[in-house]
Amino acid sequence: MKNHQLRALVAIADAGSVRGAARTLGLSPSAITQALKDLEECLNAPLIKRASSGATLTEFGNTLLTHARLIVSQVERAHGALNEMRGEPGGKLSVAITPWIALCFLSEVFTQFRKRMPNVQLEIFEGFLSVANPRLRDGSAEVFVGRQAPDISSPEFNFRPLFSSGLTAVARQGHPLAESRSLADLIDADWLVSLDSDMECRLFKKMFYRNGLPEPRNVHFTHSLTVAASVLQRTDAVSIFPWPLAELCVARYKFCAFPVREELADSSIGIVSRSGHPLSAAANCLIEILLETIRNSDKTGTAEARRALQSTELLF
Numbered sequence: 481m482k483n484h485q486l487r488a489l490v491a492i493a494d495a496g497s498v499r500g501a502a503r504t505l506g507l508s509p510s511a512i513t514q515a516l517k518d519l520e521e522c523l524n525a526p527l528i529k530r531a532s533s534g535a536t537l538t539e540f541g542n543t544l545l546t547h548a549r550l551i552v553s554q555v556e557r558a559h560g561a562l563n564e565m566r567g568e569p570g571g572k573l574s575v576a577i578t579p580w581i582a583l584c585f586l587s588e589v590f591t592q593f594r595k596r597m598p599n600v601q602l603e604i605f606e607g608f609l610s611v612a613n614p615r616l617r618d619g620s621a622e623v624f625v626g627r628q629a630p631d632i633s634s635p636e637f638n639f640r641p642l643f644s645s646g647l648t649a650v651a652r653q654g655h656p657l658a659e660s661r662s663l664a665d666l667i668d669a670d671w672l673v674s675l676d677s678d679m680e681c682r683l684f685k686k687m688f689y690r691n692g693l694p695e696p697r698n699v700h701f702t703h704s705l706t707v708a709a710s711v712l713q714r715t716d717a718v719s720i721f722p723w724p725l726a727e728l729c730v731a732r733y734k735f736c737a738f739p740v741r742e743e744l745a746d747s748s749i750g751i752v753s754r755s756g757h758p759l760s761a762a763a764n765c766l767i768e769i770l771l772e773t774i775r776n777s778d779k780t781g782t783a784e785a786r787r788a789l790q791s792t793e794l795l796f
Contacts, residue, residue, distance in 0.1 A: 483555050485519040486548040488512050489527060489537075493545050497534040546618055553619025560760055573762040574603040576612035578626035578749060579705040580725035583732075584785035585773045592769045600762045608674050608703045613637075616754050622763045624752040625770065627722075640751040641795040642774070647744040648726050648737045651718045655736065663693055663742050670698045670717040672708055684720070691742045709733045722747055723791035728784060748795070771796070 491501035492512070502509045520527050527541035537545060560571040577586060586604075593602065605611055607626035615621035616637065628639050649666060651658065657665055673684060685695040700717070702708045705725075711717055713733055721729065729735040751767055753759060759767075774794075777785050 481519060481522060483552065485515045485522075486544075487552050488515040489519065489541065489545060489548050490552055492516070492528060492535050493537055493541075496536075498530075500534075549618035549620055557619075557622075557760055560762070571760075571762070572601040572603055573597075573623075573760065573766065574605070574615070574621045575763070575766065576605040576607040576615060576621050576624040576626060578607035580722060580728055580788060581625050581749065582607070583728050584724070584781070584788055585770060585777070588773045588780075589766065589769050592773070593766050596769070597762050597765055606704060610703050612752070616752065619754075622753065622760065623767065626749060626752065628748045628750060628752070635755055638753050638755050639748075641748055642751065643724075643749040643792040644746055644795055645723045645749070645792040646746050647720050648723055649718055649740060649744070650712070650721045650726050650729065650735045650737050651716070652713050653734045653736045655716060655718070657716075657718075658736050658738070660738050661741055663688060663691060663740055666718055666738065666740075667693060667696055668698070669696065670700060670715070671696050672700050672702055672711055672717045672719045674702055674708065674719075687744060720744070722749075724788035727788045727791055731784060731787075749792075750795070 487505060488501060491504045492498060495501045495504055498509050498512050498516075502512045505512070516527060523540070523544070525540040526538050527544065528535045528537055556571060563571065582604075590602070593600075603621075605615065605621060607624055609627060609629060612621060612624040612626055613629070616624055625642075628641075629637075649663070657669065660666055667688075684699075688695050702711070708719060709729065709732075712719055712735065718738070723737075726735065726737050730737070751770075753763075773781075777789060781789075
């Protein structure tokens with residue numbers, strides 16, 4: 481197997497067609513087709529199914545794709561490391577950032593990073609666990625700034641804590657249940673939650689169980705703050721947010737936090753990376769800038785950021 485063949489496979493999987501992959505890689509469709517043909521002959525297995533609507537991966541292709549993403553990513557990082565040694569940092573840094581950290585700090589981090597690393601291209605994903613952890617595993621993201629996986633200590637990832645904060649139930653201002661004092665009053669509501677794994681779904685249900693309540697019957701899932709905010713603003717759905725995000729959304733989206741008497745779970749926010757994989761100079765630079773920005777936020781941060789940070793405990 482050769483790197484250009486694996487890059488072709490990854491590009492086809494992402495673009496959904498040979499032509500799309502060719503555009504992504506700046507190659508001709510015939511070059512992509514030849515690379516896949518050579519790879520299939522090398523492995524003696526069909527990797528894609530071709531159709532008029534595009535191309536999809538076979539079972540063999542999907543199995544190889546997981547490894548191909550990791551290999552392609554590591555080769556790119558190897559080139560980046562050598563360029564760093566030559567004093568020519570470049571390439572791409574892919575990171576995932578949880579919404580409230582992005583809303584509070586990302587603009588300043590972005591500005592300072594571009595000054596220090598002008599030749600590095602940034603790729604930024606919305607940082608929910610369901611989005612970030614798979615990308616960390618396959619190498620398509622190097623760093624995740626976000627929640628620690630609940631009730632799990634995995635040797636697969638390194639976790640460097642930044643904040644601890646509580647959770648709260650939220651909804652639009654004027655919600656008919658806005659004055660509810662107990663989770664029991666919210667059982668029959670439509671819940672729109674950012675559940676990131678089966679384990680976290682169980683923990684959400686446990687939040688009700690430990691307070692002697694049945695689990696809500698109507699639970700819906702989202703992995704986008706924009707989608708969640710749009711639905712919550714226009715319906716009577718309710719959700720669970722970390723307190724810093726709730727503070728931001730009170731001002732931005734006219735949300736309210738339910739004054740429930742039950743204690744909800746705490747969550748930890750930190751820097752997550754894969755164990756056994758040294759971070760690139762670009763990743764370390766971005767982390768350094770993020771830490772500097774957080775430390776200076778009480779003096780130079782926005783009023784919104786300072787308000788959000790009042791509901792967190794700094795852990796570094």
